Amino acid sequence: MTFFTSQVTSKNTKQRTATLLSIASVALLAFALPSNIQAQGRAKTAPPQTAKAAAPFDPSGYWTSIITEDWHVRMLVAPKGDFGSGPDAEGLPFGGQGSIPYTREAARLARAWDPAKDEAEGNQCKAYGAAGIMRLPGHLHIAWTDDYTLKMDIDAGTQSRVFHFKRPAPTGQAATAVAPEPVGEPSLQGNSIAEWVILGGRGDWSRGGNLKVVTTNLKPGYFWKNGMVYSGRLTLTEHFRYQKEPNGDEWLNFSQMAEDPQYLTEPWIITYHYKKLPDAAKWNPTACTAR
Amino acid sequence: MNKVVLFRIAGGLLLAGASLRLAYAQGQNSPTDLSGEWRRLTNHEDAHERGPGPDPGEYWGLPLNDAERMRADAYNGEVLSTNLYLQCRPHPTGYQQLGPDQMRIEKEIDTINRQLIAYRILFQRTPGDRMIWLDGRDRPSANAAHSWEGYSLGKWDGDTLTIATTHLKESFIRRNGVQGSFRRTVTEHVSLDEPYLTWVLIVNDPDYLTEPLIRSVTFVRAPNLQIPVYPCSPQQEEYRPEDVGKYRVPFYLTGANPYLTEVAFKYKTPLVGVRGGAESMYPEFVAKIKSETAPPQQFTLKPVYNDDSTRIAERIANQAAPAPTYDKVETLHVKGNIFLLSGAGANIALSVGGDGVVMVDAGAAQASDKVLKAIKEVARLPKPATVSNSASPYADVWQSTHSEAPPVIRMIIDTSAAADHVSGNGNIAGSPIFHPIGVEGGDQAASEVILSHENVQQTLIAAKVPVRAQPTNTYFSERYRLHRYFNNEGVEIQYMPHAVTDGDSVVWFRGSDVIATGDIFNSDMYPPLDIDHGGSIQGLIDALEKLADLCFPEYMGQGGTLVVPGHGWISDGSEVGYYRDMMIVVRDRVQDMIDKKMTLAQVKAAKPTMDYDPLFGRQPGATGKFVEAVYRSLTEKGATEKSVTEKKGK
Numbered sequence: 042m043t044f045f046t047s048q049v050t051s052k053n054t055k056q057r058t059a060t061l062l063s064i065a066s067v068a069l070l071a072f073a074l075p076s077n078i079q080a081q082g083r084a085k086t087a088p089p090q091t092a093k094a095a096a097p098f099d100p101s102g103y104w105t106s107i108i109t110e111d112w113h114v115r116m117l118v119a120p121k122g123d124f125g126s127g128p129d130a131e132g133l134p135f136g137g138q139g140s141i142p143y144t145r146e147a148a149r150l151a152r153a154w155d156p157a158k159d160e161a162e163g164n165q166c167k168a169y170g171a172a173g174i175m176r177l178p179g180h181l182h183i184a185w186t187d188d189y190t191l192k193m194d195i196d197a198g199t200q201s202r203v204f205h206f207k208r209p210a211p212t213g214q215a216a217t218a219v220a221p222e223p224v225g226e227p228s229l230q231g232n233s234i235a236e237w238v239i240l241g242g243r244g245d246w247s248r249g250g251n252l253k254v255v256t257t258n259l260k261p262g263y264f265w266k267n268g269m270v271y272s273g274r275l276t277l278t279e280h281f282r283y284q285k286e287p288n289g290d291e292w293l294n295f296s297q298m299a300e301d302p303q304y305l306t307e308p309w310i311i312t313y314h315y316k317k318l319p320d321a322a323k324w325n326p327t328a329c330t331a332r
Numbered sequence: 333m334n335k336v337v338l339f340r341i342a343g344g345l346l347l348a349g350a351s352l353r354l355a356y357a358q359g360q361n362s363p364t365d366l367s368g369e370w371r372r373l374t375n376h377e378d379a380h381e382r383g384p385g386p387d388p389g390e391y392w393g394l395p396l397n398d399a400e401r402m403r404a405d406a407y408n409g410e411v412l413s414t415n416l417y418l419q420c421r422p423h424p425t426g427y428q429q430l431g432p433d434q435m436r437i438e439k440e441i442d443t444i445n446r447q448l449i450a451y452r453i454l455f456q457r458t459p460g461d462r463m464i465w466l467d468g469r470d471r472p473s474a475n476a477a478h479s480w481e482g483y484s485l486g487k488w489d490g491d492t493l494t495i496a497t498t499h500l501k502e503s504f505i506r507r508n509g510v511q512g513s514f515r516r517t518v519t520e521h522v523s524l525d526e527p528y529l530t531w532v533l534i535v536n537d538p539d540y541l542t543e544p545l546i547r548s549v550t551f552v553r554a555p556n557l558q559i560p561v562y563p564c565s566p567q568q569e570e571y572r573p574e575d576v577g578k579y580r581v582p583f584y585l586t587g588a589n590p591y592l593t594e595v596a597f598k599y600k601t602p603l604v605g606v607r608g609g610a611e612s613m614y615p616e617f618v619a620k621i622k623s624e625t626a627p628p629q630q631f632t633l634k635p636v637y638n639d640d641s642t643r644i645a646e647r648i649a650n651q652a653a654p655a656p657t658y659d660k661v662e663t664l665h666v667k668g669n670i671f672l673l674s675g676a677g678a679n680i681a682l683s684v685g686g687d688g689v690v691m692v693d694a695g696a697a698q699a700s701d702k703v704l705k706a707i708k709e710v711a712r713l714p715k716p717a718t719v720s721n722s723a724s725p726y727a728d729v730w731q732s733t734h735s736e737a738p739p740v741i742r743m744i745i746d747t748s749a750a751a752d753h754v755s756g757n758g759n760i761a762g763s764p765i766f767h768p769i770g771v772e773g774g775d776q777a778a779s780e781v782i783l784s785h786e787n788v789q790q791t792l793i794a795a796k797v798p799v800r801a802q803p804t805n806t807y808f809s810e811r812y813r814l815h816r817y818f819n820n821e822g823v824e825i826q827y828m829p830h831a832v833t834d835g836d837s838v839v840w841f842r843g844s845d846v847i848a849t850g851d852i853f854n855s856d857m858y859p860p861l862d863i864d865h866g867g868s869i870q871g872l873i874d875a876l877e878k879l880a881d882l883c884f885p886e887y888m889g890q891g892g893t894l895v896v897p898g899h900g901w902i903s904d905g906s907e908v909g910y911y912r913d914m915m916i917v918v919r920d921r922v923q924d925m926i927d928k929k930m931t932l933a934q935v936k937a938a939k940p941t942m943d944y945d946p947l948f949g950r951q952p953g954a955t956g957k958f959v960e961a962v963y964r965s966l967t968e969k970g971a972t973e974k975s976v977t978e979k980k981g982k
Contacts, residue, residue, distance in 0.1 A: 097490060107613050109547055110378045112393035113599050116618055120600070125379040140379040178615035197615070238525075240363045240491045249490010251523065280525050282492060286534065287519075288544070294521065296530045296550060311377045312530055312548035323616070 091188035092206035095237055097250040098283035100191065104181040104293050104315035105323060111140060111311075115176050118332055119267045122152045140311075147270055147304035154268020156332040166329035169198035170229040170262035172271050172299055175313050180323055181293075191235060191252075198329040204235035204254050224258055227273050231259035238280070252281040264299070264309075266332070272303035291317035362448055362466075363491050364524045369559070370435040370551035377549070382430055386508040389592035389633070391608030392601075394510060397641035400540035401607065403943035405589055405635055406917065407509020410582035413569035417880070417889040417909035420564035422457040424503035425482045426518040426535045429549045433457055436559045442467070451486065451493075457562045459888035464495050471498060475664050475674045477902040478514055479890055495520040501890070502910055502947070505535060505545065513539035513947055514856070514907075527553040539946035540641075543610045564888065579877050581916040585924055592633040600626040603633070637942060645945045645955035653952045658699035663710045666902055667894050668844025669819045671710050676703045677752035681848035681896040683841055684710055685819030688740035688767070691760065692839045692848040692896070693753040697801075700759030708765065711739030741766045742818070745825060746784035746803055747837045747850025747898070749791040750860065757782055758801035780805050780814065785827050787835035791865060826882075828852055828875035832859050834866025838879060848896040849879060853908050855900025858941075858948045861961035869919050869965040876912035880905055914944055922962045932963050 108115050114125055124139020143151070159167055169177070179197030186192045191204040224232055239250035256277040263269055281295040293315040300308045375383050381390075391404065412418050423431040433455040440450035440463070449467040462481040472483055482500040486493050497518040505512045516537035523530050529551040534544045596606045602624035611617050661675040663682075673680040677696030680703065682689055689711055695703050744761065746754045760766055761782060770779020786806035793802060807825065814823040821843025828836040832851045839848040851859055852875050861867045879895075883905025886892035895903040921940040930938065936959050941949060949955035 106615055107546055108615075109393040109545060109613055112612070113380075113601065116392070116605065116612070116621060117599070117601060125375070125377075140375055140377055142376070178618050180615065238491070249492065251491060251525075253525075280523070280530070282521070282523055284489070284492070284494070284521050284532075286544070288536070290544065292532075292546070294530075294532050294546075294548065296525070296528070296548075298528070309376055310373055310528060310550040312532065312550065314532070314546045314548070325615075 089209050092191075092235070092237065093185050093188045095239075096252075097237060097239055100183045100252065100281065100283065100293060101185060102183060103318040103321055103324060104183065105318050106175075106178055106180070107314045107316050108178055109314070111176070114140075114265055114267070116178055119265060121154050121267055123267060124148070124151070124269070141264060141269055142306045142309050143269075144304050144306055150270045150304075151268050156268075159331040165331040166198055166200075166229060167261075167331070168263040168266040169195075169200050169329050170259055170271075171202060171231050171233070171256045172259065172275055172277050172297075173262055173264050173266070174198060174200055174202075175295075175297060176265070176311070180318070180325065181315055182321070182324060196324055196326045199326040200230060202230045202233060202256075204233045204252075206235045206237075227258050227260045229260055229262065231256045231277070252279075254279045254281070270304055271299065271301050274303050275299060275301040293317070362493075363488055366451060366493065366522065366524060366529065367437050367439045369554050369557035370437065370529055371554035371557060372429070372432070372434060373550045373552060378430070381506070382432070386506055387591075387595040387598065388508055388589065390506075390508055390595045390606055391510065392606050392612055394506060394608040395541050395543040395545055395610035395613060396510060396608050397540060397542050397946075398637035398639040399641035399644070399943045399946050400510060401635065402586065402637050402642075403511050403540070404506075404509040405586070405592060405633075406583045406943065408582040408584055408589075409509070411913070414580055414582065415909055415913060416566035416568065417885065417906040419566035420562075420888045421503065421906070422455070422459060422480050422562075422888050424480045424512065425462065425484070425497050425500060426512060426516070426533055427503075427505065428455060428458070428462075428481075429531045429533060429551075430547060431455075431457070434554070434557055434559055435551060436557075454559055456560050457564075457888070459886070459890050464493075473662060473664055475662060475672060475901045477894065477904065478907070480888070482518065491523055493520075493522040495522065501906060505537070505540075511540060513537050515539055515947075516541075519544075529553075542641075543613070562888070566889070579912075579916075581913045581920075583917050583920075585921060587634040588632065590630070590632045592635070593627055593630050596627050597630045602626055607635075641946060642939065642942050645939070645941070645949040648950065648952045649956055651952040656696065656698070658696065658702060661699060661702040661706055663706045664902065666844075666896060667846050668841065669821065670841055670844045670846040670848075670894075670896070672896050672902055673703060673706055673710075675699070676706075677756070678750065678851070678898050679848075679896055679900070681839065681841075681846070682707065682710065683819050683821075683823070683844070684713070687819045688742040690742055690818055690823065691744045693747055693850065694744050694756035694760045696752050697755040697759055700756045700763075703756060703760065704763050704765065707741060708739050712736065739765055741768075743768055743780050744782045745837070745839050746782065746788050747839065747848065747852075748833055748835055749784075749788045749795070749865070750833075750851060753850065753898070754784075754788075754792070755797075755801065757803075758798050761800055783807070783812075783825070785835040785837050787833070787866065788837075791833070791835060826878070828871070828878065830866055830868045830871030831875035832867045832872060833862045836875065838875075840882065845884070845893050846896060847879065847882060847893060849898060849908075851898035852876065852879060853895065853897045853903070853911055854948075855897045855903050855907060856948060857899055857951055858954050858958040859898075860954075861958055861965070863961050863964045863968070867961065867965070869915065869962045873912060873915045873919065876908060876915060880908045880912055883908060914948075918944070918959075918962055919966070922959070923966055926963070926966055932960060935959065935963050 111125060113119060114123060124141055159165060174195055174197060177197040179195055182194040184192055189206040189208045193202040233254050233256040235252060235254045237250055238253050259273060259275050261273045262271055264271055278298045279295050281293060284292045284294060294312060296310055296312045298308050298310045299305065436454045438452040439448055440452050442449045451464040453462040453464065459480060462484065464484045464486040466486045476499060478499045478501045480501055480503060482497040484495050484497040486495045500514060500516055502514045503512055504510060512535060516535055519534040521532040530548060532548045534546045536544050593603065596603045602621050604624050605612060605621045658676055664672045666672050669683045669685045671682040671684055673682055676699035678693055680695050681692035689707055741760060744757055768779060768781040781804040783805040784803040786808045789803040789806045810827055812825040821841055824840045824842060825837050826840065828838060836850055836852055838850060838852060859872060861872060883893035885905050889906045890904055893905055895908060897903055918941055922935055925935045925938060925940065936956060941955055941959060945955055
C-alpha cells in the first residue's frame with residue numbers, strides 16, 4: 042500500500058512536474074519569440090489580410106522610366122555585338138566583356154542577331170519579354186485587378202505582366218495558401234509569383250518592405266534589343282521598392298536578377314528606376330519593333 | 333521532486349524566456365545588418381562608363397544645364413597631371429559606389445548602451461572612413477568643412493536605409509569633367525536582399541543639374557575580402573620641357589575642343605543625344621533621337637549655351653545687395669587653437685589660448701558687439717589645470733580652474749583694407765578686453781596692436797578712417813613673423829603682392845596648421861579683385877598657387893592644412909586648388925577674347941565665367957565686376973604699378 046501510495050504520489054508528482062514544465066516552456070516560447078513571428082502566429086487565427094491590404098506601399102498609378110544608365114544601349118538599339126562597352130570594345134583590357142556576364146555561346150548567338158529574320162518570323166517582340174522589357178524606354182501602368190493580383194501594363198510593345206500573390210485556400214481545402222494561376226505554356230511574360238517582404242520589427246523600420254516577384258516559364262527572348270539572348274530556363278527575381286523624396290518625387294526602384302543556367306556565367310543584376318507620373322498623359326502604347 | 337524545486341525550475345524557465353525576449357528586442361538594432369565586405373558586381377550596368385570611363389562630351393542621360401555643359405566641354409583630362417590635389421582625388425559620394433572599388437561596412441557601436449550609432453564605410457580610394465550617423469544627431473554648421481565624402485545622416489525607412497549627405501566638395505558626377513557643385517546633396521537608398529546589396533544614388537545639384545540624377549549599383553557579400561590601401565602620392569607631371577616648373581591648367585577654350593563629337597560618331601548617335609539634358613532621361617526622347625542623324629564624321633563642335641543657368645549673373649546683376657544683418661554670428665572650431673568667427677562681415681580667424689586672443693581681421697564695425705560677445709564665450713573654453721605646489725592642491729587647483737580672468741584680445745592682423753574685414757578695428761581696439769602687446773599710441777617699436785602690410789595702412793589713411801581703426805604696425809617684406817610664439821605656435825604673415833589688392837596678407841598658424849587667407853580665397857564667391865588698389869589677376873593666381881603649395885593635405889588631397897577663407901566655410905588645399913584653376917581658366921579665356929580685339933562690353937556679353945557663375949556668381953553685381961577687373965588687369969598694362977606709385981606719392 043505504501044508502495045502503491047508512493048507510486049501514486051510519484052505519478053502525481055510527475056504529472057505536476059510535466060504540467061509546470063509545459064506551462065513554463067510555453068511561457069518561455071511566448072516571451073522568446075520575436076513579436077513579428079508572434080504576429081504571424083496570431084494571423085493564423087485572425088482573418089487573413091489580402092495582399093492588397095497588406096501592401097506596405099501602393100504601387101498603383103502611372104510611372105515613367107528614367108534612363109541614366111546603359112543609356113546608349115537602352116535609348117538606342119545598340120549595334121550588333123555591342124554588349125555595353127561600345128562597338129569597338131573587343132579586346133579592351135577593361136569592360137570588353139560588356140555588361141552581361143555571358144557564356145561564350147550566348148555571345149556567339151548575340152553576334153549572330155538578325156532582326157530581319159525576327160521580323161520575318163513574327164518575333165518582333167523578343168526584346169519585350171519580362172527580362173528585357175523593363176529596360177526599354179516606356180511607361181508603366183500598375184493596378185490591382187483584385188485583392189491578390191497586380192497587373193503591370195507597359196506601353197512599350199503594349200505588354201502586360203501579371204503578378205499573382207498567394208491566395209488563401211478555398212474553404213474545406215488544405216490550409217496552405219496557393220498560387221492561383223496554373224502554369225501553362227511558356228510565354229513572353231512568363232508566370233510571376235509575388236509576395237510582400239516585410240521585416241517588421243520596431244521603431245522606424247516597423248513599416249515598409251518590398252515587393253518580391255519571381256518569374257519563370259518564359260519563352261526565350263532578348264535581354265537587349267540587339268539580340269542579347271536569354272533562354273527558357275531563365276528565372277527572374279525582382280525586388281520593387283518605393284521611395285518618396287523630400288522634393289516630392291516618388292520612385293519605384295527595383296533590382297532585377299536574371300539567372301540563366303544556359304547563357305549566364307553568374308546571376309546578372311541590374312536596377313531600374315521609374316518615377317511616378319500624375320496621370321496618364323504620357324501613356325503611349327506602341328507595337329513591338331525588332332530594331 | 334518537491335514543489336519548491338518545481339516552482340524554481342518553472343520560474344527559471346520563465347526568467348530565461350524573458351531574458352531571451354529582452355535580448356532579441358535589444359539585439360534588433362537595425363532591420364538588416366549591412367556590415368561586412370562587399371564586392372561590386374563589376375560592370376553589370378554601364379560597363380563602358382564604369383570600366384574604362386566615359387568619352388569626352390558623353391553627357392547622355394545626365395540632367396545637366398548649359399553651365400555644366402560648358403564646364404564639361406572645357407575639361408581636359410590632362411589637368412589630372414598638373415593639379416596635385418586632383419591627382420589622388422577619390423571618387424566622391426554620389427559616385428563612389430559606381431567606381432571599381434570593393435567596400436567594407438563596419439558597425440560603430442555606442443560603448444555605453446551597445447546600440448548601433450553609425451555605419452562606417454571604407455573603400456580602397458577613400459581618404460577616411462565615411463560615417464553614416466544613425467543616432468539622430470544634427471547636421472553641422474553651414475560653415476563646417478566640406479569633404480569628398482560629405483556629412484551623412486542615415487535613417488531606416490522600412491527595410492531600406494536612407495542616407496542624406498551634405499557638405500560635399502566640388503567633384504565629378506561623371507569622369508569626363510561633368511562636375512558636381514559643392515552645394516549638391518546626395519540621397520542614397522540602401523537595401524539588402526541577401527546576399528545582394530542594392531545601392532541607389534540620387535544627386536541633387538542646384539547649380540549644375542535641372543533634375544535629380546538617379547543611378548544605382550549592386551554589391552554581393554564577399555566575406556574576408558581585403559580592402560587594400562591606396563598609397564597615392566601626387567607628382568607634377570609635365571611632358572613638355574617648356575612647361576616644367578610652371579603651373580598650368582590644361583583646358584579647352586569654348587568651341588575649341590575637338591573631341592566633343594567623337595562619341596556621337598563612334599556610337600552613331602545624333603548629337604542631340606550625347607549632349608544630354610533632363611529630356612534625354614525620358615522615353616519621349618527616343619522620338620527626338622530618331623528624328624535626327626548621327627554626324628558622318630568627327631568635327632569640332634561650336635556649342636551654344638543659352639538656357640536659364642547661363643543667365644544667373646545677369647538676373648542678379650542689377651539687384652541691390654541685401655543689407656547685412658549680422659544676426660548669425662557663429663563661432664566654429666577649426667583646428668588646434670584656431671576658431672572661425674563668421675557672420676560679422678568677412679570671416680574672422682581667432683587664435684585662442686592661454687596668451688589671449690589674436691584676431692585675423694576684425695569684421696564689420698556694425699557687428700563688433702556680437703564679435704566681442706562671441707570672443708568672450710570662446711575664450712572661456714576649459715583650460716587644463718596647472719599643478720600646484722601648495723600644501724592644499726585642492727584649494728589652489730580647484731579655485732584656479734574654476735575662476736578665470738576676463739578674456740583678453742592681444743592683437744588684430746588685417747589681411748586687407750576692405751571694410752568688411754577691418755571696419756571693426758576701432759571698436760575692438762577700444763573695447764575693455766583689448767589689451768595689446770605694448771601700448772597703443774606708444775612706442776611703435778615696442779608694440780604690436782593692429783598689424784597689416786604697409787599698403788593697407790596707406791589705403792586706410794588715404795580713406796581717412798579714424799586713427800583708432802588704422803593699423804599701428806606694418807610690415808613691408810615678403811613675410812613677417814610675430815616676435816614670439818603666440819598660444820604655443822609660430823604665427824607667420826605672408827604678403828601676397830598685387831593679388832586682390834596691393835596689400836593682401838595671409839596668416840599662417842604653423843602649429844595649428846591653419847591659414848587665414850583674407851579675400852585671396854573665398855569658398856563660394858569671386859574675389860573682389862580691385863585693380864584701382866593694386867590688384868591683378870596674375871598676382872591673384874600667383875598668390876593662390878603659393879597658398880595651394882603651402883597647404884599640406886592629410887590624404888588624397890584633403891584635410892591636413894585647413895583654410896579660413898575670406899568668406900565661406902572652412903576649406904582646405906583642394907578647394908584653393910580648384911579656385912586657382914578657375915582663375916587661370918578665366919584669365920586665359922579673357923586673354924583669348926582680348927587677343928581677338930573684343931571690347932570690354934563684348935567680353936562681358938560673351939560670359940567667360942558662365943560655367944562658374946552658378947557656384948561663385950550669386951552676389952549682385954559681383955560677376956560683372958570680376959570680369960571687368962580681369963579684363964582691365966590684362967589690358968591696362970602698368971595699371972597696377974601706377975596705382976601703387978600714386979598712392980605712395982600721396
